[in-house]
Amino acid sequence: MVETPGRSAKPAALSRISDLFTWPATRLAAATRAREVSAVEVMAAFLDHIEAVNPAVNAIVSMQPREALLAQARAADEALA
Numbered sequence: 159m160v161e162t163p164g165r166s167a168k169p170a171a172l173s174r175i176s177d178l179f180t181w182p183a184t185r186l187a188a189a190t191r192a193r194e195v196s197a198v199e200v201m202a203a204f205l206d207h208i209e210a211v212n213p214a215v216n217a218i219v220s221m222q223p224r225e226a227l228l229a230q231a232r233a234a235d236e237a238l239a
Contacts, residue, residue, distance in 0.1 A: 197235045205227065208221070
């Protein structure tokens with residue numbers, strides 16, 4: 159189980175999908191190094207969050223295509239292997 163401050167415990171798989179973008183960068187880095195989460199999972203969570211909120215906040219003006227960013231994340235995962 160993974161707990162996020164202020165939230166109830168959830169199975170790790172559900173937390174990864176919905177909550178990774180709320181984790182501090184230090185926790186993301188440690189979890190990635192420990193292979194608790196993959197760079198692809200982290201990237202996908204952030205891209206999903208951007209897709210969900212950016213229409214309302216218009217904070218991201220220009221971004222590389224999703225597949226290019228996920229390819230970079232896969233390369234990072236391979237480098238850690």
